[in-house]
Amino acid sequence: MTDPMTIRLDPRSLALRRTIIRALEAGQRGHVGAAFSLVEILRVLYDDVLSYDAANPRWSGRDRFVLSKGHGCLALYAILAEKGFFPEAELSKFCQSDGLLGGHPEHHIPGVEASTGSLGHGMSIGLGFALNARCEDAAYRTFVVIGDGESDEGSIWEAALCAGKHRLGRFIVLTDYNKHQSYGSTAEVQDLEPLADKWRAFGFTVTEVNGHDVAALREVLTKVPLDAARPTAVICHTVKGKGIPFAENNMAWHHQSKVTAQDAERLVAALEIR
Amino acid sequence: MRKTCLDSVYELAKKDRRIVFIGSDLGVGTLNQFKQELPDRFFMEGVSEANIVGMAAGLALEGKIVYVNTIATFITRRCFEQVVLDLGLHNANVRLIGNGGGVVYAPLGPTHLAIDDMAIMRVIPNMTIVAPCDANEMARLMPLTVEHRGPLYIRLGKGGDPIVSTDAPFEIGRAIPMAGGSDVLLVSTGITLKLALDAAAGLKAEGISAAVLHLHTVKPLDVETFMVHASRVDAIVAIEEHSILGGLGGALAEIVAEAGFEPAKRFKRIGIPDMFPHGYGSQASMMARCGITAERTIDVVKELLAVRTARTS
Numbered sequence: 001m002t003d004p005m006t007i008r009l010d011p012r013s014l015a016l017r018r019t020i021i022r023a024l025e026a027g028q029r030g031h032v033g034a035a036f037s038l039v040e041i042l043r044v045l046y047d048d049v050l051s052y053d054a055a056n057p058r059w060s061g062r063d064r065f066v067l068s069k070g071h072g073c074l075a076l077y078a079i080l081a082e083k084g085f086f087p088e089a090e091l092s093k094f095c096q097s098d099g100l101l102g103g104h105p106e107h108h109i110p111g112v113e114a115s116t117g118s119l120g121h122g123m124s125i126g127l128g129f130a131l132n133a134r135c136e137d138a139a140y141r142t143f144v145v146i147g148d149g150e151s152d153e154g155s156i157w158e159a160a161l162c163a164g165k166h167r168l169g170r171f172i173v174l175t176d177y178n179k180h181q182s183y184g185s186t187a188e189v190q191d192l193e194p195l196a197d198k199w200r201a202f203g204f205t206v207t208e209v210n211g212h213d214v215a216a217l218r219e220v221l222t223k224v225p226l227d228a229a230r231p232t233a234v235i236c237h238t239v240k241g242k243g244i245p246f247a248e249n250n251m252a253w254h255h256q257s258k259v260t261a262q263d264a265e266r267l268v269a270a271l272e273i274r
Numbered sequence: 275m276r277k278t279c280l281d282s283v284y285e286l287a288k289k290d291r292r293i294v295f296i297g298s299d300l301g302v303g304t305l306n307q308f309k310q311e312l313p314d315r316f317f318m319e320g321v322s323e324a325n326i327v328g329m330a331a332g333l334a335l336e337g338k339i340v341y342v343n344t345i346a347t348f349i350t351r352r353c354f355e356q357v358v359l360d361l362g363l364h365n366a367n368v369r370l371i372g373n374g375g376g377v378v379y380a381p382l383g384p385t386h387l388a389i390d391d392m393a394i395m396r397v398i399p400n401m402t403i404v405a406p407c408d409a410n411e412m413a414r415l416m417p418l419t420v421e422h423r424g425p426l427y428i429r430l431g432k433g434g435d436p437i438v439s440t441d442a443p444f445e446i447g448r449a450i451p452m453a454g455g456s457d458v459l460l461v462s463t464g465i466t467l468k469l470a471l472d473a474a475a476g477l478k479a480e481g482i483s484a485a486v487l488h489l490h491t492v493k494p495l496d497v498e499t500f501m502v503h504a505s506r507v508d509a510i511v512a513i514e515e516h517s518i519l520g521g522l523g524g525a526l527a528e529i530v531a532e533a534g535f536e537p538a539k540r541f542k543r544i545g546i547p548d549m550f551p552h553g554y555g556s557q558a559s560m561m562a563r564c565g566i567t568a569e570r571t572i573d574v575v576k577e578l579l580a581v582r583t584a585r586t587s
Contacts (some may be wrong), residue, residue: 127325162322
C-alpha cells in the first residue's frame with residue numbers, strides 16, 4: 001500500500017479541494033479535516049463506481065450512497081455539484097439562510113439519500129436500503145462511508161452484526177480511517193485496532209487501501225462487492241486535512257468557524273505548494 | 275390487544291407487499307405464520323434497538339411500511355435519537371408498536387415501566403401517538419395504519435383489557451365522545467377510558483354530570499373536539515397511565531392554558547406523579563398506588579366542583 005501521507009494529489013483532487021475551500025469561505029465555517037480526508041474516496045465512487053442519474057436523483061436503479069460521517073459533507077457537496085445534482089452556485093451559499101447546503105447532509109438535497117450528522121445512524125439506514133434490495137431482488141448496491149471516530153458508536157457494531165448475519169453481499173462499508181477524531185488521535189481517545197480483524201469477525205470481507213491513492217481506490221472499488229455472500233468492508237487509510245500541510249492531522253482544523261477570505265487564500269496557497 | 279395488533283400486521287402483510295415486520299428478540303413463536311409464509315418480509319434482529327429503528331427507516335425510505343415491535347421502554351427511550359432523526363426527520367412510514375405502555379410490567383420493576391413514552395414521543399415533529407383502549411379499538415386502528423403518512427407510535431395495553439369501545443367510527447387524530455355531561459369533562463387515553471366511564475357512572479349516582487372524551491390519539495390531539503366539550507363544563511380531568519408530565523394531561527394543560535376560558539376552567543391531571551413508582555405487584559395495584567383509579571377520579575372531581583361552588587356562591 002502506498003503512503004497516505006506522502007502520496008501527491010493530482011490536479012483534479014486539488015481542484016475539488018479548491019471548490020471545498022470556496023464553500024468553506026462562503027459559509028465561514030466547516031469541517032475541513034473531515035472533508036479533505038474524504039475527497040479521493042468520493043471522487044472515485046462518483047467517477048468510476050456508483051450508478052446514478054444526476055438529472056433523476058431518485059432513479060430506482062441507482063446505487064445508494066450514504067455519507068454516515070455527515071460532517072464531511074463539504075466533500076460530498078463539491079462532487080454532487082460537479083456532477084450536476086444541483087447548481088454549483090449553491091456552494092457559494094453554504095450554511096447561509098437561503099442556501100440549500102448546510103453543515104450536515106439532508107435528504108431533501110438532490111443526491112443525498114438520508115440526513116446524517118449525528119454519528120452512528122447512516123449504516124443502519126443503509127442496511128435498510130440493502131435489505132430492501134434483497135427483498136425486491138433489485139440489483140442496486142448500497143455504499144456507506146463511516147468515520148473512525150464514528151466507529152466508537154455501538155450502533156455501528158449493531159449494524160455490522162446485522163449485515164453479517166444477513167450475508168448482505170451488496171452492502172459495502174467504507175471507513176475513512178484518518179486516525180484522528182475531535183479531541184485527538186483515535187489511538188488515544190478510543191483505539192479501534194485491530195480494526196480489520198473486527199470487521200472480519202463481524203462477517204465482512206475486508207480490504208485495506210490508501211484512501212488518497214486514486215488508482216488503488218479505483219482498483220478496489222470497481223471490484224466490490226468482493227464476496228457475493230458477505231458484506232464488504234473497505235478500510236481507507238487517509239490523512240485528516242489531506243492536502244494542506246499545516247492542517248494535516250492537526251486537531252485545530254477538525255472544525256473551523258469564522259473562516260475569513262484571508263484564511264481561504266492561505267488554504268488555497270498551501271494546496272498549491274504540493 | 276397485543277395479539278390483535280400483531281395478528282393484524284400479518285393479515286395486512288398478506289395483502290400488501292409493502293408491509294415488513296421487525297422484532298428485536300420477541301417471545302418464541304411470535305408471528306410464526308408471518309415468518310413461515312412471508313420470510314423475506316419478517317425480521318428478528320436481536321437486542322439492538324438503535325440498529326432496528328435505523329434499518330426500519332431505510333426500508334421505509336425505499337417504500338416499505340415497517341412495523342417494529344418490542345417493549346415500550348426500549349422502543350422509545352433506548353433508541354430515542356434514532357426515532358427522532360431516522361423516523362421523525364425523514365417522516366418515515368414506520369409504526370412502532372410498544373408492548374406494555376404504562377405500568378403493565380409492574381412485576382418487572384422500574385426498568386420496564388413506560389411512564390414517559392408518550393411525553394418523549396410527543397415532542398418529535400411528524401410523530402403520531404395512538405393508545406387504543408381495547409382489542410376492538412385496536413382492530414379498528416390497524417387497517418388505518420397502512421396508509422398513514424409518517425411515523426406512528428402504537429401504545430399497547432396489557433392484553434385482555436375489558437372491552438369498552440363502541441362501534442363509533444374510528445379515525446386517527448379524531449377524539450371519540452363516549453358520554454355527554456355538563457359539570458365535568460373526563461378525558462382518557464388507552465385503557466383509562468374504562469376508569470373514566472366508571473368514574474362518570476359513580477359521579478352520576480351522586481348527581482354530577484360527567485362527559486367522557488376518549489383521546490386515543492394523543493398526537494395530533496383533536497383540539498377542536500376537545501374544545502367543544504371543554505367549553506360546556508366547569509372542570510376538566512385528564513386520566514392517564516403515564517407520568518403527569520408531558521403526556522395527555524400535559525398536552526391538555528397546554529391547550530387549556532392558551533384557550534383563555536372565561537371563567538377559567540378547573541383542571542387536574544391524574545397520572546403517575548413525577549417519580550419512579552416503587553414496588554411491584556400488578557398493573558392494577560400499581561395504578562391504585564399512583565392514584566389512577568375511578569374512585570380517586572370521583573374525589574378529584576368533587577374537590578374541583580366544590581371549589582367552583584364555593585367560588586360562585
